[in-house]
Amino acid sequence: MAGFRDRSAEPLDLPVVPYPSVMIAFEFGEGLLVEDADGRQQRGSTVLGLAPGGLRVRGRSVECLQIRLSPVVAHAVLGGATAAEHPHTGGEMVPLEDIWGPEARRVEERLRAASSWRERFALADAELLRRYTAGRPATAEVTYVWQQMAARRGRIRIDALAAEIGWSRQRLWSRFRSQIGLTPKRAAQLLRFDHAAHRLAAGHSAGAVAAESGYADQSHLHRDALAFAGMTPAAVAAAPWLAVDDTAWAVAAGPGASA
Structure with missing residues (x-):
C-alpha cells in the first residue's frame, strides 16, 4: 500500500499504467476522479480490476490510500467478487461500495480520521486480513x-x-x-x-x-x-504513475509507503 497527497496549485492529471494486481483506492481529499478510455468517470473510493486500459487519474487536493492486491488475494478480500458477479472487476472500475456495501463507507471514515499514514496502513492491513480470512479464497x-x-x-x-x-x-x-x-x-x-x-x-x-x-x-x-x-x-x-514503483513503494518502513 502507498499513501499519496498532492497539494500543488495545478490539478492532478496522470495516466495509469496497468499493473498485474487489483487496486483499491480510498479517497480522502476533495475528489479523486478516475476516468476510463470511454470517458466514464468514477469518484471516491474505487476498485480497479486487472488490465484497465487507458485510465487517467484527475483531481485537485488529492489524498488517497492505494492498495495493490494479487488477484488471488483480491478474490477473498472482495468477498469473492468475480468477473461473473461484478463484470467490471475484469478490467474496469467499480465503486468499492458496490462490493463491500455500506461497510465501505465506514472503513473509509475510519481511515480518514486516522492521525497518520502509519495508522492508516495499520487499519487497512487489519481490515484486509479480516476480509481475507473470512473470504472465499481462489482455488x-x-x-x-x-x-x-x-x-x-x-x-x-x-x-x-x-x-x-x-x-x-x-x-x-x-x-x-x-x-x-x-x-x-x-x-x-x-x-x-x-x-x-x-x-x-x-x-x-x-x-x-x-x-x-x-x-x-x-x-x-x-x-x-x-x-x-x-x-x-x-x-x-x-508516465509519472509508473514511478510509484521506484519512489513511494520503495521508501516504506514496514507494510506501507507514503509520498
Whole structure:
C-alpha cells in the first residue's frame, strides 16, 4: 500500500499504467476522479480490476490510500467478487461500495480520521486480513497457475499449465476467468507487458525491451502498450504513475509507503 497527497496549485492529471494486481483506492481529499478510455468517470473510493486500459487519474487536493492486491488475494478480500458477479472487476472500475456495501463507507471514515499514514496502513492491513480470512479464497489450482505465470512474466504455455494441474484447457479457462477476472491468455499478456513497461521506465530501448520480453517485434510491443495503457512505449516509459514503483513503494518502513 502507498499513501499519496498532492497539494500543488495545478490539478492532478496522470495516466495509469496497468499493473498485474487489483487496486483499491480510498479517497480522502476533495475528489479523486478516475476516468476510463470511454470517458466514464468514477469518484471516491474505487476498485480497479486487472488490465484497465487507458485510465487517467484527475483531481485537485488529492489524498488517497492505494492498495495493490494479487488477484488471488483480491478474490477473498472482495468477498469473492468475480468477473461473473461484478463484470467490471475484469478490467474496469467499480465503486468499492458496490462490493463491500455500506461497510465501505465506514472503513473509509475510519481511515480518514486516522492521525497518520502509519495508522492508516495499520487499519487497512487489519481490515484486509479480516476480509481475507473470512473470504472465499481462489482455488489452489487457479492460485498455482497465476503464480507460475507471474514467475515466468507471462511467458509460459497455458496448455502446459492445464496439463500440469490435471485440468482440461476449457476448465482452466473458465475457472481462471471467473476467479481472476481475465482469461489466462490475457493475464499472461498483462504480466509480459508489466515487465516490458518497467524495462522501458528503466531507460531501455523499445526494440531491446520487445526482444527480451518475448514480443515478436517492436510493433507488437507498441500494440500492447496502446491496448493496455492507451499510450505509446515512449509515453509508458515517462508516465509519472509508473514511478510509484521506484519512489513511494520503495521508501516504506514496514507494510506501507507514503509520498
